[in-house]
Amino acid sequence: MKNYKILLQYDGTRYKGWQVQKSTDMTIQGKLQAVLEKMSGCPVEVHGSGRTDAGVHALAQVANFKIDVSMTETEILDYMNAYLPEDIFVYEIAEVPMRFHSRLNAVSKTYRYRICNAKRANVFERKYVEVITEPLDVEKMREAAAWLIGEHDFRAFCGKRNQKKSTVRTITEILIEDNRTKENYKPVNKEKRNEEVVISISGNGFLQNMVRIIVGTLVEAGLGKREPESIKEILEKKDRSNAGYTISPRGLALAEVKYD
């Protein structure tokens, strides 16, 4: 028995999220497990660094699984990619110590949210960006984001009702890049990029829908629908109804997972 760590990317558009479900085989974990079970002839549990919601993408999800096969790492990688659908791709594999667990050992995760702030997205990127047509005030969004940095009880930003476990998490950084060129109609600027505002959020862990609710709240601040200072009160009141809307999964991707 050996423990393997993999890095994979996926286009989440067609999937019901990471976690295996009884009602559908359209989950990332389910697709990976099916291929590994076919390969090894035995049930295999694949542990992800975290569950991505339905429709959320991954640039570099980390997962691990334990199997007993007489194959090299490259052979396992080739086998997996030969049988996985074309929107899931495993691009690195390495044997790791048996105690390694991709979720329990993760020390930091970064999610990236892409907003196209124009009338329409570039057709080639349309499944990976959320279109916000009204102009966003990025400075207001940065002011709002500053209130979220540090250790807080993020209960108000949790999409799961009756969450029993701790909702205390630490956000280490929120970076908001403004890649717009002010040509508001153009789906692409001269470098053929979308007119984008890209939000990268790093922290030690995230509650269900937390990134999407944070981004929804920052968008409301950027549109002048709420004051940046309102974040302070949202955190204090710990009530979901005070925070902003849960923005679409379309623009969201798990970008990086760090380990010690």
Added chain:
Amino acid sequence: MKNYKILLQYDGTRYKGWQVQKSTDMTIQGKLQAVLEKMSGCPVEVHGSGRTDAGVHALAQVANFKIDVSMTETEILDYMNAYLPEDIFVYEIAEVPMRFHSRLNAVSKTYRYRICNAKRANVFERKYVEVITEPLDVEKMREAAAWLIGEHDFRAFCGKRNQKKSTVRTITEILIEDNRTKENYKPVNKEKRNEEVVISISGNGFLQNMVRIIVGTLVEAGLGKREPESIKEILEKKDRSNAGYTISPRGLALAEVKYD
């Protein structure tokens, strides 16, 4: 009655090509005409700079149409984008002289073909690149391409049997960019790009399937399946059977159309 020139981009994956067909409404021209007919209440003919094949994309297709409506250019643009499917986007509009015709007045067109020369494409770009897993010798491809530059009878590179009109065309440039990093397994390199070989072909006009047959022939030269010099003979013999295969439309996009 006014004549309008538009610039549009489309993801050709779902479409049966540019040209309107009786058997399907899934054509780019058909979708544009349907929206303009709805807008103006009259039949409208949209002239494209050229017909793209089924599955071929466009970064900057040019088209023109004559209509009589009391709307500003921006209003027409907004109307079109509101009713067009999300994989077709009109990003520029301008009134032009009545004599302007997007196909007849075009002096040069550039098509771009993207090959991912690795075991698999980045999942987010997979519909826009053709995967060639065996390593390509780009120098051999450039040698082969050099034979095609200039005015030639491209009958051997025409996909249409019994073509009656002239098959003489001029290719002004074939640029082959090598963006590979030699990490053959990776779908993306550190800059998050595919391991790509990108072929840009410019000329005064192209026959049916001509770009795809040229790229297929260059790929055969890059894989060592034919000598670069064989292009000379293909041109001389003017027989389709001597040229290479018609590569998939997936990697092809109309990139630019120039006018005087």
